[in-house]
Amino acid sequence: MKKLAAQLCFPRPSWRWAALPFLLVVWCLAASRVPSYVLPQPWDVAAEGFRWLRSGELGHQVVASLLREFGGFGAAVVAAVLIGVSAGLWRPFREFVQPLLGLFMAIPPIAWAPLSLIFFGLGYLSIAVVIFIASAFPMAVTIQEGVLSISSGEVRAARILGAGRLQLLAHVYLPASLPFLTAALRIGFAQAWRALVAAEMIGASQGIGWMVAMGGQLGNSAQVLLGIAIIGLTAWLMESLVFRRIERRYEGWRGQ
Template sequence: MKKWIIGFLAIPFVLIVWTLVSTQYPSYIFPSPIDVWNEGVRELNKGEIQAHILVSLKRLAIGFFIASGLAFLVGILAGASKTFRYFITPLVSFFQATPPMAWAPMLIILIGLGDGPMIAVIIIASFFPILINVIQGMNQIPESHIRAAQSLGAKKWKLAYHVYLPEIFPAAISGIYIGFAISWRSLVAAEMIGGNAGIGYFIAFNGQIGNAASVLLGIIIIGFLALLMDYLLLKPLHKRYAGWASRG
């Protein structure tokens, strides 16, 4: 049996279990799949849920792009300079051990509500997994490849562009994969704590007013968007580059 068929069977299984459990509770406490579907239709007709989704996706894209660029830059510098690597190692260990959400209250105090603290949480969440993998990729580059490029006149940024980037990209993909998952969860949690828009805010607000159907709707949307981004973006990227490297 094909993998996608087996995976697809999980959907009706969950719906059946969900329906059976929902019969044991009033709909306002634990809505059935039909209740959540109807709530989703109402929200789509109002247009608010689409706006919240777009806000979250915009924040994710901006934060993840900034974090990836910084991680590649710092990682290449750390891989090329032992002094710099020794300097940032304790800092990386400290921040890597700190949950990204621990920074959310301080960021809200410093920056205020809105996109700023949410994007900052994404940057913190995704920067370090990518950075660590970029540094590992730099450490795995054969010295012969660097010497060969240098003998042909490659220096500094040319060396980084023609040797470092192609060599570290397979390792960096793994960091991107991990960082993306962490940043998505962190964003939703940050929006629930101090957001004024976004899918996390949508869940928190409806939880406060006791709208269980909208809460479950928001949770389903979070999972669906994560699956969509995984299968349309991350898995193809990982499949294409993670197994490739010019080792020798």
């Protein structure tokens, strides 16, 4: 009881909120030692952000990147679920697809960007294809491992009770592999987001990656840092508001 009262009166401090102020202090100290065109101060980057925001260009660039991200990532999720579940359930397909998964995962996704530009030209589809390649195969491997982790005893018990293939899939394989599916989504989105930014820096006329690349070409380091901050903030918001909530929902299923 005393311990509980102490915790209520003197809650344990959280150090997570100290990370951002620490980063800003280090940034200010480093920027004070070099010219502003090399490393601007945080308030210079904030002023650049307000300028982009007032003109409406900032929202336009962010929306363009998100449309590409969710288009390529959404298609990758569908393909990964189909490949991962099929490979986990049927051994011949698993033996066939494993070398292909290993091959595509070994190649850096950005290496596909020039070929995608040749095939599909400068635009939405070429970057969406790179995002698809970057995220589909890691997710498929994770989902496959989730299906393979299901014990044969659970499957036999369900079959004894009269479950058919669709019932096994809906009531045994899918619930048991949900934690792996949420992990696959986190991994896939991170891979897709990195590939998106890199592909936009190479072959796009709009988007956050294009914004960073153009800032570098113009020598506008404030624009470059603004783009980098938006990239990190967007990924952090997706992690905090979407994937962590999904993972917490199914946290109790781990190890069962």
